[in-house]
Amino acid sequence: MSDLLERLRGRGWRMTAQRRVVAEVLDGEHVHLTADEVHARAVDKLPEISRATVYNTLGELVSLGEVLEVSTDRRAKRYDPNAHRPHQHLVCARCGAIRDVHPTGNPLSALPDSERFGFTISDVEVTYRGVCPNCAAA
């Protein structure tokens, strides 16, 4: 995670204990926490951190392109630190588990010009839904 902290510092980010803690919480593969979960884990490390700061910091990380927002369910947004490798999500419809996946081909090419209605398309968001092995076994 010092990678991320270094990058942020290099971009002129003012380093505070709160920001460091939020960045540390968002470390790892297949991490997809809600803002509230991030807050809860941040509080473990820094009890006086406020909800507003977590929201602010997450918003800044998203603006900087260091973290992605994903909405796999209709409840809270989730934050995905795996922003530097394009990927999609695979969600278990029962337990809500989320995995990052990497499809073949460019998903943008699936949409023919005749279906683009003159839009300039820049991005696709793809979420696969199914049942994970654990839930299938249960």
Add this chain to the structure above:
Amino acid sequence: MSDLLERLRGRGWRMTAQRRVVAEVLDGEHVHLTADEVHARAVDKLPEISRATVYNTLGELVSLGEVLEVSTDRRAKRYDPNAHRPHQHLVCARCGAIRDVHPTGNPLSALPDSERFGFTISDVEVTYRGVCPNCAAA
């Protein structure tokens, strides 16, 4: 829209003024209203209809498979009456306009077995994002 009302009546749906109004509001192509927008339009036709009834009725229509829930932004869910033809969505990142689109090929096939982590996948949700012609011109 009498089609929808007929189908619903055929399924034993008890017909009330409120339900009829909600079904009428959800008529047409490229209709993607939030629950609140549905409520506002329903109130125009039937001033005493309550918010809870709109939510209940939308939920029932979704359960019956007559209407789809889509979440193209992170704000409110939107309701799409075009439930009988599989389609995806194209969203303008500036004004939020939404169009239904129909891509070529089966999006499920883009995910190789090696990336399925043992999940049994049943569904894919695809949202294209870009800028619509109106916003591009402005």
Add this chain to the structure above:
DNA sequence: TCCTACGATAGACAATGTCTAAGTCAAGTA
């Protein structure tokens, strides 16, 4: 026409996210 179970209602409540005003502090400067 009358009954009754299902539907509708108002409004409280819950979850998530945003905003504000005031206090605090990181980092540059001398």
Add this chain to the structure above:
DNA sequence: TACTTGACTTAGACATTGTCTATCGTAGGA
């Protein structure tokens, strides 16, 4: 090191979206 300043943090009010409950009303069958 001490000073300064504007960016950062805070608590809590507020906003939005959605859900639940207790009560009232009514569609449709007898």
